[in-house]
Amino acid sequence: xxxxxxxxxxxxxxxxxxxxxxxxxGGAYVLGxxxxxxxxxxxxxxxxxxxxxxxxxxxxxxxLLTLDLGKxxxxxxxxxxxxxxxxxxxxxxxxxxxxxxxxxxxxFAAGSFVEAWRPQSGIGRLLSGPLGRPFMIVxxxxxxxxxAYTGVLLSVSNQPVWSDTWALGGLFLASALSAAAAAIAFVxxxxxxxxxxxxxxxxxxxxxxxxxxxxxxxxxFLTLGAxxxxxxxxxxxxxxLIVLAGTIIPLAMYVRPVLAQGRSPxxxxxxxxxxxxxxxxxxxxxxxx
Amino acid sequence: xxxxVGFFTDETxxxxxxxxxxxxxxxxxxPGNPPEFLDSFDNTGQLDAQNWRHxxxxxxxxxxxxxxxxxxxxxxxxxxxxxxxxxxxxxxNAIIRTEFDTVxxxxxxxxxxxxxxxxxxxxxxxxxxxxxLAQKCTFCYDRLQNNLMPACATxxxxxxxxxxxxxxxxxxxxxxxxxxxxxxxSEARVYGDKEYGGLHTLFVLTDKPEVYGLPSAESxxxxxxxxxxxxxxxxxxxxxxxxxxLVAIRGRRATEVRGxxxx
Numbered sequence: 001x002x003x004x005x006x007x008x009x010x011x012x013x014x015x016x017x018x019x020x021x022x023x024x025x026g027g028a029y030v031l032g033x034x035x036x037x038x039x040x041x042x043x044x045x046x047x048x049x050x051x052x053x054x055x056x057x058x059x060x061x062x063x064l065l066t067l068d069l070g071k072x073x074x075x076x077x078x079x080x081x082x083x084x085x086x087x088x089x090x091x092x093x094x095x096x097x098x099x100x101x102x103x104x105x106x107x108f109a110a111g112s113f114v115e116a117w118r119p120q121s122g123i124g125r126l127l128s129g130p131l132g133r134p135f136m137i138v139x140x141x142x143x144x145x146x147x148a149y150t151g152v153l154l155s156v157s158n159q160p161v162w163s164d165t166w167a168l169g170g171l172f173l174a175s176a177l178s179a180a181a182a183a184i185a186f187v188x189x190x191x192x193x194x195x196x197x198x199x200x201x202x203x204x205x206x207x208x209x210x211x212x213x214x215x216x217x218x219x220x221f222l223t224l225g226a227x228x229x230x231x232x233x234x235x236x237x238x239x240x241l242i243v244l245a246g247t248i249i250p251l252a253m254y255v256r257p258v259l260a261q262g263r264s265p266x267x268x269x270x271x272x273x274x275x276x277x278x279x280x281x282x283x284x285x286x287x288x289x
Numbered sequence: 290x291x292x293x294v295g296f297f298t299d300e301t302x303x304x305x306x307x308x309x310x311x312x313x314x315x316x317x318x319x320p321g322n323p324p325e326f327l328d329s330f331d332n333t334g335q336l337d338a339q340n341w342r343h344x345x346x347x348x349x350x351x352x353x354x355x356x357x358x359x360x361x362x363x364x365x366x367x368x369x370x371x372x373x374x375x376x377x378x379x380x381x382n383a384i385i386r387t388e389f390d391t392v393x394x395x396x397x398x399x400x401x402x403x404x405x406x407x408x409x410x411x412x413x414x415x416x417x418x419x420x421x422l423a424q425k426c427t428f429c430y431d432r433l434q435n436n437l438m439p440a441c442a443t444x445x446x447x448x449x450x451x452x453x454x455x456x457x458x459x460x461x462x463x464x465x466x467x468x469x470x471x472x473x474x475s476e477a478r479v480y481g482d483k484e485y486g487g488l489h490t491l492f493v494l495t496d497k498p499e500v501y502g503l504p505s506a507e508s509x510x511x512x513x514x515x516x517x518x519x520x521x522x523x524x525x526x527x528x529x530x531x532x533x534x535l536v537a538i539r540g541r542r543a544t545e546v547r548g549x550x551x552x
Contacts (some may be wrong), residue, residue: 002504002507002508002510003499003504003505003508004410004504004508005410005411005412005502005503005504006406006407006408006409006410006411006412007335007337007406007407007409007412007413007414007415008406008407009403009404009406009407009416010403010406010416011403011407030531030534031534034531034534034535034538035538038535038538038539039538043538068402069400069401069402069421070399070400070401070402070403070416070417070418070420070421070422070423071399071400071401071421071422072400074381074398074399074400074401075400077380077381077383077398077400078380078381078400078402081381081382082381082382082383082397082398083382083395083398088380088381088382090377090380092377092513092516093377093378093379093380093404093513094516095378095380095402095404096380099380144527148520148523148526148527149523151519151523152515152516152519152520152523153404154407155515155519156378156512156513156515156516156519157378157404157407157408157512157515158374158407158408158409158410158510158512159407159408162407163512163515166515166518166519166521166522167522168519169519169520169522169523169526170522170523170525170526170527171526173523173526173527173530174526174530177530177534201537201538202537204536204537204540205533205534205537205538207533207537208529208530208533208534208536208537209530209533209534212526212529212530212533216526
């Protein structure tokens with residue numbers, strides 16, 4: 001068993017918020033792409049909504065990341081070496097790779113947003129043509145990376161708990177896709193309109209995402225071994241209960257729709273979103289306590 | 290490039306006077322944290338942004354004296370690892386290796402992301418709330434550039450902290466361990482000759498490294514070790530999730546009824 005004595009980096013709610021919103025931004029783009037490329041024509045509304053959510057939520061991310069820095073005006077040091085003015089890029093540092101992927105993904109999220117918002121604009125017409133498919137596939141690959149790399153970033157450290165497991169990347173990816181599906185469905189229900197017809201597909205997809213998430217949670221604890229006691233301390237009980245409520249209850253409602261009868265349609269996706277925040281919070285805070 | 294320098298810290302002659310802590314704060318103009326009453330005579334607690342030297346007071350129960358307490362004092366500091374975890378993860382290249390082969394955080398480049406703090410296995414780097422920067426021992430980089438010894442080694446009254454060429458420090462450490470072995474202290478050992486490619490701060494210890502809050506040689510591994518497994522786990526999950534989403538999207542028709550709010 002590897003034993004380190006690392007100090008906590010004091011990453012707080014800005015980072016939890018970024019992990020949450022970044023996951024939704026990446027996941028919504030992935031789901032928008034899949035609905036567009038492999039869905040029915042009636043899924044077009046949900047795909048457009050997914051691209052819009054991805055873009056708007058993505059806008060929050062650099063704000064949170066910048067506010068978290070000790071020197072916010074030096075945010076550009078993540079991309080440019082302040083001494084040489086060359087590119088600052090380390091493929092072995094997930095934070096460095098993530099900063100670059102987030103920047104590049106922004107181009108794809110913005111392009112697809114414009115295409116969804118103003119299909120008749122120049123960019124809209126360009127991305128509705130033959131270029132649209134490869135554009136979305138590359139954007140979706142980057143989106144998947146955004147959902148996962150935050151977990152990898154935690155693991156690529158010497159911080160007890162985070163560095164004791166290889167499961168965080170996959171866990172964050174599965175839960176981010178789950179949150180993205182829930183967010184699209186949630187907004188579709190709230191707004192009404194043509195996007196809501198795809199909710200059944202989103203809920204069906206979310207079933208798989210939640211099952212993956214639960215499996216990876218088990219793997220997470222198995223790989224932690226004795227270090228698990230740190231994140232299972234009593235002070236984190238409420239957060240873990242929210243995580244369970246945000247996975248087990250929605251899964252049960254998706255699998256047995258009779259359980260959802262008479263309840264608000266926002267309940268299941270709302271619980272998923274809450275559980276998602278709680279999962280990231282307990283992993284970020286639990287290891288640093 | 291100048292010659293690689295190093296510290297050799299011999300805990301067997303440390304008397305816990307904290308002259309090193311004071312000299313470090315004086316030279317580097319560190320105001321320090323508000324004083325606290327902690328265990329033993331320790332009132333700084335740990336290495337952090339304000340404490341670049343920290344004298345640890347480790348309490349042990351001596352054999353054959355139940356209830357008795359014996360102190361082992363050790364002046365802890367940044368190890369200036371040859372393979373530095375902090376330097377590896379730093380996304381801004383703020384952490385560099387100097388011409389003296391030491392590890393230095395450039396205060397005008399660091400943007401306070403704190404990734405280095407999570408990476409350092411020795412609990413060395415701290416975040417300075419006032420300056421918004423990660424901070425740690427600079428090995429008195431400014432003094433080295435002017436052919437002066439680091440302040441802590443200059444102030445140490447018992448020569449527990451020695452400073453010089455790294456090779457010379459290694460020789461001194463090995464000789465001291467031999468001397469201690471000859472005196473019957475068979476548990477004496479050098480720490481830092483193999484961990485993280487060799488540290489620039491060598492210690493002579495009289496117990497297991499973990500007792501001093503130092504990872505063992507087996508635990509001295511870099512953060513990047515987790516890249517491959519974490520990314521592979523993510524890719525496998527991405528494949529499974531994509532297949533699941535495809536099954537859901539292709540296998541289910543969009544609901545006819547607009548506004549259906551199932552789950």
